[in-house]
Amino acid sequence: MNAEPTSSTAEEREQVSSKTRRSAKAVVVGAGISGLATAALLAREGYIVTVLEKQPTVGGRAGSWESEGFRFDTGPSWFLMPEVFDHFFRLFGTSTAERLDLVKLDPGYRILFEGYRDPVDIVANRDENIKLFEEIESGAGRKLDRYLVSAADTYDIAIRRFLYSTFTSFRPLLTADVLKQSPKLLQLLLQSLHSYVARRFKDPRLRQILGYPAVFLGSSPFVTPSMYHLMSRLDLADGVYYPIGGFTTLIDAIEGLCMSEGVTVRTGMTVTAIHTQPGESTPSSKKRHRASVTGVDYFDEQGEHQSLQADVVVSAADLHHTETTLVDDSLQTYPHRYWRRRIPGPGGLLIYLGVRGSLPQLEHHTLLFSQDWRENFRKIFGRNSSVPEPASLYICRPSASDSTVAPAGHENIFVLVPIPADPSLGRGGTDGAGDEAIERLADTVIDQIANWAGIDDLADRIVIRRTVGPQDFVEDFNSWKGTMLGPAHTLKQSAFFRGSNASKKVSGLYYAGGSTLPGIGLPMCLISAELVLKHLRGDTSTGPTAEPAPTRTQG
Template sequence: MTRTIVIGGGIAGLASAALLAREGHDVTLLEARAELGGRAGLWDTDGFRFDTGPSWYLMPEVFEHFYRLFGTTAAEQLDLVRLDPGYRVHFESDPTPVDILADRAANIRLFEKLQPGAGAALDRYLDSAIETYDLAVKRFLYSSYESFRPFLVPDVLRRLGRLARLLLQPLNKFVAGYVSDPRLRQILGYPAVFLGSAPNLTPSMYHLMSYLDLADGVLYPQGGFGTLIESIAAIARVEGVRIVTDARVTAIRVTDDRMIAGVSYVDEAGQTVRLDADKVVSAADLHHTETELVPADLQTYPQRWWDKRVSGPGAVLVMLGITGELPQLQHHSLFFTTDWGKNFGQIFGKRPSVPSPASLYVCMPSATDTSVAPAGHSNLFMLVPVPPDVDLGHGGINGAGSTTIELIADAAIEQVSRWAGIGDLADRVVVRRTVGPADFAEDLNSWKGGALGPAHTLRQSAFLRGSNVSKKISGLYYAGGTTIPGIGLPMCLISAEILLKRMRHDTTTGPLAEPLPARPVPPVTEPSESARQQS
């Protein structure tokens, strides 16, 4: 059996380990921290439970497909509920918030109400988004780009002109061709943030994201996203994966002829362990993998490569336990400043600075899930986009973070309080924790302390994002949000499937057939006559 080590116990590492074990590999997964999940982590305190990372369940068919590969379903693994409204948007320039609903027709009526003619425009926009999304899933998202021959097919060739325009035109200009109301432009442009980018930097190809929230709807797994991680970890264990936590990999070992030899890691007791392997999959941050774990002369993506890349934003996370209920907020709430172009410029510009006020995101899962907060309390998670800069500092509990991080948190609480009409919000805080870019770098080895990974700009999308296999070390592969196809939980699941396809030299562009064949059973070898005599 092929001995394979997977580095990283986030969703991509767990999914990769499960798929490879199903394929017949002997898999050991090493996670540096005591808990699994990576960016999709958990924090429990005083009866509150916080998801410390992803909180949007989009592209449900990707999760469903992954589960069906193992002969199960999302319904069997998770308790999913549809959010309606899907989310609420608060605008600096307008005291009346806008609720995005779970129904396409309702959202078309909403757009028409906010701007005459915008309903029909949204209908056309969503038709384009769905067509682009379907093509992306069929031809691009599940491709390893090992060969470009599979793209020379009629449905791609006849759309080459349109695809070129979608790649070269930024999302903000594409959106402006459909609607003029600033609020609607922000709603259609915001998906760029899910991709770690800005509307003026993101190719309009990604307008396909609007299909997900405006037509397909937003789901939530009861119990939080930790239940998703638990379900995939359980699948991996059933497939035979050995999961080792508190195992911080310090080096990927390579033979003299540039083949994988294994890894070295530090265990829970502080001892260095050498583990041999035939293949290594790093689902850790790609920058960390290449610049810290791989010998300098064998780096496919050395520091000079990263110096020409654009990081997605950093983030200040603010987790708050609140007494009482907050009817002014939905499960998901977005707060958009009037000049959000300035916000993005401060994050991605040549002279980065912290936006104030900031366009920020608030999640209140207690609106949907009674298990995440004590009775009579609310659970709030705030995300403030900031430049990816570790010098902004660390967060902490009850105000113990760096001065800069705590001031950003204070400003976010005040902004939400004022814009949403919750005058006593700060006085009702009973639990508080902050996380800053330095925490992302220290805890997750995140490049520049970014919250997401490389931004989805034109030069960092599809095959231009990089490969999921080392060009210099035979047997070294990559998975996760920092490699193809990109950022987000669904993309991480797809990255695990692309990894398997790469190892198989499968150049097809669509999802694998469901279910996968059962895990091969090693043959039972009859002992030799001499062995029987010795026994």
């Protein structure tokens, strides 16, 4: 990934330098991946940084749970866009290779289709996937080749011009490459991913393979802009990776960067308010804010009320919670009325299973797709939502690639079922102790996996079981409507239409994470941290931040 030079002026750089010299204090709310990444970047910039995390451990949604020799990643499980991680680590003079033990999965994932006997495996080779499409539908191989060329072109311009943009100025976007491709980009924005795919492929299985990436974006292929067909470059051409030891190793690596930069991370701290004072003009613009940030209030581990002063506050918590709970009503950039017009991503039923014996029927990643695709998404996102039956769902079996996540002779299974973002569906628990509706749905899903994958005795072999429901996301992460991901990536909730990384009313208040720019997913959360840094620098460039020159090896 080639970083472009920043567009900050000499005066702005001097202002940043001056601020750095006086060792300004920054508080980051939340120690998920975006909070830790932001903290590390700010500390490297010269800020004195404290991270306050509600939970007893760091990681947020990308957490870890251990029981009886099993270790489960509790959230993200797909490692895509490796160049984003490479760039982030290089900002600190290190690399992904030094910090993580990545393996490329082959096959990348397996799909089981309702109504079809044979599974379809997507492998780690672009040409082989083209052959696979051709075997399923005559002429589809050639069409997939063109589709992936378009996906790669769109992905490249997204990286260069959009994903790393704060959208505080549109002038940097008026470049020759953007203007040349603007007719195509406009068309991609105005039609759905499903329509774009359906015009090119007839077989319903191929349509589902190419439409499913919308779920990674917390949305439906029927409303997600076809701009996001770029996602297919990632799994069908670039491949899917996995960090040995699980995604907790990624969190450990970024927490390690925080420690090396002098960040203080405090867990068990519940932030209750963001404090402000009457504002004045910001250093990088003549715009007058109504207020400027002065610090936060929080409860410590003993439940005692505490305050912490800060020149900068970055909330990596849920944006809805931050704005409607932590900020005074008159200073909210995104008040309650804003959220009434927003569409949440799906809620989720999560099931963590320790299983006795082997499960060769499942790959590291396995997807189950229901036949009535449109109805499945209508039930999740429709006005009168309900739990789909049968549900399309996702299974992660990390023990297929990693011997450290389960005891010998056992398998580690994580199941994710997209369901409506509705906290009233309930909360989960261990060993069947969750709410009745959640546990009953988990039983149905386990039976579905057993039937579709041909594992007749699956339920009898389960030795560890834990469920998580939408209400858990509310209680653990202050999640808006219990969504497991954040606002869905519809047209009106993508790019510059999505929540900004900076408050419009409070100077010094910034936001990071999946509910703000650029969006959902681990790579996007890393980029959101970098966007906070760009705001602080007054940097309106559209590409990644310039990386430090590599250290010369002494010979």
